[in-house]
Amino acid sequence: MSVLKSKIKVALIQFASGMPDKAVNFKNCRKFVAEAMRQEPGTSLVVLPECFNSTYAASEFRKNAEVIEQSSPSVKFLSDLARDYKVTLVGGTIPELEPASNNVYNTCLIFDKTGQLIGRHRKVHLFDVDIPGGIRFKESDSLTGGDTSTTIDTPHGKFGVGVCYDMRFPELATVSARRGAFAMIYPSAFNTTTGPLHWHLLARARSVDNELYTMLCSPARVPGSGYQAYGHSLVVDPQGNIIAEAGQGEEIIYAELDPEKIDMMRNMIPVTRQTRFDVYHDVSTDAK
Numbered sequence: 001m002s003v004l005k006s007k008i009k010v011a012l013i014q015f016a017s018g019m020p021d022k023a024v025n026f027k028n029c030r031k032f033v034a035e036a037m038r039q040e041p042g043t044s045l046v047v048l049p050e051c052f053n054s055t056y057a058a059s060e061f062r063k064n065a066e067v068i069e070q071s072s073p074s075v076k077f078l079s080d081l082a083r084d085y086k087v088t089l090v091g092g093t094i095p096e097l098e099p100a101s102n103n104v105y106n107t108c109l110i111f112d113k114t115g116q117l118i119g120r121h122r123k124v125h126l127f128d129v130d131i132p133g134g135i136r137f138k139e140s141d142s143l144t145g146g147d148t149s150t151t152i153d154t155p156h157g158k159f160g161v162g163v164c165y166d167m168r169f170p171e172l173a174t175v176s177a178r179r180g181a182f183a184m185i186y187p188s189a190f191n192t193t194t195g196p197l198h199w200h201l202l203a204r205a206r207s208v209d210n211e212l213y214t215m216l217c218s219p220a221r222v223p224g225s226g227y228q229a230y231g232h233s234l235v236v237d238p239q240g241n242i243i244a245e246a247g248q249g250e251e252i253i254y255a256e257l258d259p260e261k262i263d264m265m266r267n268m269i270p271v272t273r274q275t276r277f278d279v280y281h282d283v284s285t286d287a288k
């Protein structure tokens with residue numbers, strides 16, 4: 001039995017998220033998801049971008065943070081969206097406030113097609129970079145990193161979740177792959193400095209390392225906004241081929257994931273069965 005139980009259709013919603021008013025982001029997001037379902041009926045997995053509900057800026061995270069509970073605006077919005085369109089929803093990310101610690105996390109919430117919250121990934125690796133002439137960003141000024149890897153079980157099979165900068169750390173993908181994932185999904189927001197350098201390379205690498213699908217969903221680039229998102233949402237197949245890619249503006253991309261493609265790759269080049277844990281450590285055995 002393949003790790004993916006049958007063919008599934010996916011849609012990645014690259015919209016101009018990050019407006020200061022959450023209600024505007026909700027309205028636009030719903031409009032695009034409705035459009036995706038109209039254009040590709042039968043889509044069962046929908047992915048949103050990083051920080052889909054508010055502005056991606058270190059100074060804004062705490063202001064926009066929500067406690068994860070059914071009555072929180074973003075939780076309610078995402079739950080209703082998944083239920084209304086009967087899709088598994090990887091709900092981008094939102095700034096999450098944990099009341100007990102007063103920490104703020106960059107958190108992806110995952111819902112099943114009844115609107116039930118089935119998983120949560122707190123971005124583990126915070127985006128702290130300083131590239132002269134390019135970009136300086138320090139998420140750790142206002143965010144705390146999560147401390148677990150995330151593999152979600154669904155009726156289609158399992159997928160792993162990371163958030164943006166997490167994709168630079170191959171271990172999270174390896175852990176999910178070894179736990180039986182058919183895909184890694186990264187709500188993301190690369191920028192116009194690091195996007196051209198590494199976006200495609202990293203997505204293809206995660207696919208080839210683990211012989212699974214990789215999906216990156218970015219916000220659309222908004223001219224004049226503070227953070228210039230790279231765009232170029234992507235779906236990469238288990239062989240490392242890009243099978244869907246957006247431009248930089250608002251766009252929905254679609255793909256069909258095929259269990260055959262995973263199985264074929266894993267049989268032709270069986271790296272997933274040729275690991276040498278007598279030589280190096282299996283990171284999936286003790287990962288949280």
Ligand SMILES: NC(=O)CCC(=O)C(=O)O
Pocket residue numbers: 050126127163164165166168188189190191194195198
């Ligand atoms: N939002 C992010 O984590 C951005 C990551 C990024 O741009 C990178 O180059 O990595």
